[in-house]
Amino acid sequence: MWLWQVRTSYIFMDITILAAALFIAAALRKLYIAYGKPRMILGMIIGILAFVVSSILDILLTLVIINWKPFFMIENIFIAAGTILSAVSMVIILRYLLSTAKLDPLTGVYNRRHFKELLDIEIVRARRNNLKFAILSCGINGFKLINDKMGHAIGDVVLRNVAQKLSFNVRASDVVARWGGDEFMILFTQTDIAGAKTLVERLNQEIGNMVIMNRNLSISGGLAIFPDDGGTVDEILSLADSRMTNSKNDWNKMVKPYPA
Numbered sequence: 258m259w260l261w262q263v264r265t266s267y268i269f270m271d272i273t274i275l276a277a278a279l280f281i282a283a284a285l286r287k288l289y290i291a292y293g294k295p296r297m298i299l300g301m302i303i304g305i306l307a308f309v310v311s312s313i314l315d316i317l318l319t320l321v322i323i324n325w326k327p328f329f330m331i332e333n334i335f336i337a338a339g340t341i342l343s344a345v346s347m348v349i350i351l352r353y354l355l356s357t358a359k360l361d362p363l364t365g366v367y368n369r370r371h372f373k374e375l376l377d378i379e380i381v382r383a384r385r386n387n388l389k390f391a392i393l394s395c396g397i398n399g400f401k402l403i404n405d406k407m408g409h410a411i412g413d414v415v416l417r418n419v420a421q422k423l424s425f426n427v428r429a430s431d432v433v434a435r436w437g438g439d440e441f442m443i444l445f446t447q448t449d450i451a452g453a454k455t456l457v458e459r460l461n462q463e464i465g466n467m468v469i470m471n472r473n474l475s476i477s478g479g480l481a482i483f484p485d486d487g488g489t490v491d492e493i494l495s496l497a498d499s500r501m502t503n504s505k506n507d508w509n510k511m512v513k514p515y516p517a
Contacts, residue, residue, distance in 0.1 A: 415467075427443060428445075
């Protein structure tokens with residue numbers, strides 16, 4: 258009687274683990290398909306399925322007392338494989354999630370939230386060491402017309418290409434981020450107004466080499482220098498954004514719309 262109660266307890270525990278593992282595997286399978294079948298999720302699924310097999314083997318061992326040692330060894334192999342695969346896959350998934358939490362999913366540059374975090378760090382360093390830095394707020398001229406006439410798919414390609422151009426043509430210490438829509442923010446570290454203008458000219462030249470709808474692409478930008486233009490993050494960002502908006506408005510007044 259006592260032995261049967263113990264065996265029943267073990268079977269119930271194994272069935273619970275089996276049900277939970279199958280539920281997790283089913284959920285992971287949906288994620289696997291939804292995210293384009295990434296290998297890291299596949300590894301997690303295989304690890305969970307190894308636990309499923311080990312639970313089934315343990316139930317069989319409990320129901321029918323088997324003293325055949327290789328059978329126990331097989332069960333332990335599945336448990337070990339499941340543990341290793343699940344743990345490794347989880348580490349990879351967590352690293353991926355941490356990296357993507359900082360990036361804009363469309364362009365691959367930093368997102369708005371992480372840019373502000375880096376800017377907070379930079380302003381502390383600049384104050385401590387009596388340094389200057391520049392913020393460039395820039396937007397793609399005529400981007401709405403590009404979207405309207407060529408579609409959002411082409412607009413997304415333009416955004417990715419502009420982000421790539423900006424990233425490849427700044428210094429290693431500088432930071433590029435997508436602020437929203439067609440707008441980007443760039444942090445030029447340890448830079449005064451003269452150095453910032455030189456960097457902006459280079460960016461304008463590179464963006465100008467891109468052609469869309471038979472017209473060279475261009476960006477409007479607004480520069481703000483710390484501490485000359487403001488002593489806080491919000492002041493610098495607001496001024497740079499305001500100057501960019503004014504520059505865009507001037508472009509819209511001077512340049513004819515893209516042809517149909």
